[in-house]
Amino acid sequence: SGGNHIIKLSRIGNSISAQEQDFNFNTTITAMAYSPINPEHRYVLTYNGKFYYSSNNGIDWTMSQGFSGPESHYFYGSKILPSKVELGKVIIAGSGYSNPPVFITYDHGTSFESISEGMPSTLVYDLASTDQENYIFAATAVGAFAFSTQNQVWEDIMGLEGPDQTYWTVEYVSEINSARFGTYE
Numbered sequence: 001s002g003g004n005h006i007i008k009l010s011r012i013g014n015s016i017s018a019q020e021q022d023f024n025f026n027t028t029i030t031a032m033a034y035s036p037i038n039p040e041h042r043y044v045l046t047y048n049g050k051f052y053y054s055s056n057n058g059i060d061w062t063m064s065q066g067f068s069g070p071e072s073h074y075f076y077g078s079k080i081l082p083s084k085v086e087l088g089k090v091i092i093a094g095s096g097y098s099n100p101p102v103f104i105t106y107d108h109g110t111s112f113e114s115i116s117e118g119m120p121s122t123l124v125y126d127l128a129s130t131d132q133e134n135y136i137f138a139a140t141a142v143g144a145f146a147f148s149t150q151n152q153v154w155e156d157i158m159g160l161e162g163p164d165q166t167y168w169t170v171e172y173v174s175e176i177n178s179a180r181f182g183t184y185e
Contacts (some may be wrong), residue, residue, distance in 0.1 A: 004028055006044075006058065023061045025052065030072035030094070033080035037087045041108060045069065045078045045092055049099075053109040064109045070094030070101055070124070076168075081127040081136070091115070091136060093124035102127075102138065102147075102154075118154035119145060128172040128179060137179040139167035144181045 003024035010017045028047040035041040044052040044061070049069040052061045072078040072094050083089035090109060093102045100116035101124045119138070126139040136147040143158045144167050158164070169182035 004046075006032065021058060023058070025050075025061075028072075030077035031080045031092070033082050033090075035082045035087060036084050037082075041082070041087065043080050043082060043090055043092075043109065045072070045080055045094070047072050049078075049094065051092060051105075051109045051112070055108065062109075064105075064112065067109075067112050068099070069103055069112065070096060070099060076123075076125055079124060079127045081129065083133060084129070084131065085133055091127060091129075093127055093138065095123050096121050097123075101140075115147065115152065116154070117152065118147075125167070126169045128170045130172055131174050135179075137170045137172065137181075139170040139181055141166050143167055144170070144179075146179070 004027055006021040008019045008021060025046055029044055030047050031045040033043045040055060040057050042054045042058045049071045051064040051069050054061045069092055078094035081091040088108045089106050091104050100114035101119055102116050103112040104115045105112045120142055123141040124138050128137045134149055138145040143156055145154045146157045147154045163183055165183050167181045167183050170179055172179050
């Protein structure tokens with residue numbers, strides 16, 4: 001019907017049904033996520049860095065007031081990483097050229113603070129965390145980074161052996177206690 005809406009896809013037998021949700025985000029949605037602790041809490045980041053949150057399965061949405069977060073990459077989007085251990089804690093990332101690239105909230109997006117110390121001005125494409133969230137990993141345009149929640153600083157973890165190129169994706173694999181990054185040549 002026009003606008004910028006979330007489209008809910010449902011499988012019904014051997015077909016898929018599409019249903020446009022009511023809320024208009026007024027600009028392109030570049031990241032969506034929900035809390036793995038309580039899926040009723042949902043989050044949206046838009047192309048221009050506006051953050052929205054819902055506590056009722058996406059029926060009603062509230063935009064974070066007075067906050068302009070990281071914008072997205074023009075064809076890749078932004079990233080939202082809801083906490084696996086603390087309801088309301090959410091990390092967001094995106095373009096860090098005119099502002100910090102990574103922010104954190106502890107109240108579902110009512111307020112944010114930068115957690116970008118040690119991170120260069122760059123695009124952050126993806127985030128992942130250890131199971132207890134002692135470390136956060138970032139795939140960026142300038143390499144692979146890790147954030148220690150104890151030290152509160154990002155560190156370049158490519159060393160001398162990591163390829164000097166864009167890192168597009170990252171996932172944490174609990175079974176082998178490793179972060180796995182994706183690049184391409």
